[in-house]
Amino acid sequence: MIAEVGFAETTLVQVIKVLVIFAFILAVTPIVLLVERKFMGRMQSRYGPNRVGPYGLLQPLADVVKLLSKEHSEPRTAVPWLMAIAPMISVLTAVATLAIVPFGDTREDALFGADYGLYGIDVSIGILFAFAFGSLATYGFMLGGWASGSKYSFLGAMRGAAQLISYEVALALSLLGVVMTAGTLSLTEIVTHQSDLWFVVPQFVGFLIFLVAGFAETARAPFDLPEADAEIVAGYNTEYGGMRFGAFFMAEYMHIIVFGGLCTALFLGGWHGPGPPVLDPLWVIVKMAAIVLLFIWVRTTLPRLRYDQLMSFGWKVLLPLATLNALVTAIAVVAW
């Protein structure tokens, strides 16, 4: 282990945690998918899916069955093994980041005869961990788009790479304020710091920058340029079909959920909320859901930016703002 681990359990507990994390994200992703389509529908004065099952509840299932039964094809210019790996990278980086999202504090429980924490792993470099996997997620786009061997895929991949790298800077700088105030990179410790006051209040500017940069990091509208369907067909996943496309599609939603989790832990007070400690994971899920709904809301509302607008917004607005925020916070931290 390169990083220090704040609290480690027995191997059995860790294996169970791995399974729980996978089960959680795979269970939540279809729900988010359906909620997005229903919500977007209602926000656009239409119903959204309502044919498959009661209120269209089985729509994600039908989609998955459709995708699974579809043939996968590759262009002659494609690199097959890279094309197969790319969606896996996208999914795995999303799930891996969820490992550090804390759903509750360390519990004293006699279930396995040992204490356990309601998080995948409490690494001392939590935020760096998140950024490491966030950067790796770029490879999902890039390899997928490049290995497809088609123009539109390549355009999408290049856009994705440039966008993700640009916004990562603003994203990281927007968190400096939180890190300086809390004095730690561990997400669980950051949440513990917020027991009195959530970081949204003192770090409101940082929160806004984090949110906006997050839209770009997850390649969501209005920053969905890597897959801009009106311009470059479907961007990096143009040549994908079947469940490989499904994996990319799910990865997009997983990234949103994970981003919601990071937002919750860093700014929205994590598991802190009224009620007994049993309700802690529920509060985290409620806050994550709020962020996810915000993503959907913004997607319905805002049109896609032009590519130069995206770049100038990232470098000329968000980055100076984030730097200023970090500077002001640094002064405040030193002064008080």
Next chain:
Amino acid sequence: MTWNPSDDVIAVQRGPEPGGAGGAYRTFAATLRGLRTTFARLFEEPVTIEYPEEKTPVYPRWRGKHKLHRFEDTGLEKCVGCSLCAAACPADCIRVVAAENTPDNQVSAGERYAAVYEINMTRCIFCGYCELACPFDAITMGNDYELADYERTDLIFTKEMLLADHPERTPLRREGE
């Protein structure tokens, strides 16, 4: 000499210059207004007409599937097989073959009747000229617009099909709707 625009020349309304602090403020305000607009839609009923269950109502003058008519009292066909509809049809989709009425076989009110009356619905452009051309109001356009079928041959409507009682499948638009 300076040019003096008269009163009917209207200056073009221009928005404020983009960019700068004002531009940023306006963009932010516009974004928030957009978010409010979409959020307000959540509390409204969708405008969707769920088609197979619910149909778009049409106007009374909507030109849909053709109808051939009989006299209500005698039950004789109004069509006398004059082929004026076929002549008027710009898409050339109507075929009429006339035959003489005999005392034993009195089909229509006139001298002749249409032994064959076919409309090829795959060609019809629903212009309504047949209706206008008909001197006896024997053919009119109904309101039915659900005409899809699996075979092209099924879309050649025969006289029997056009004469048959038409189920009222299409809702009519109410006054002022």
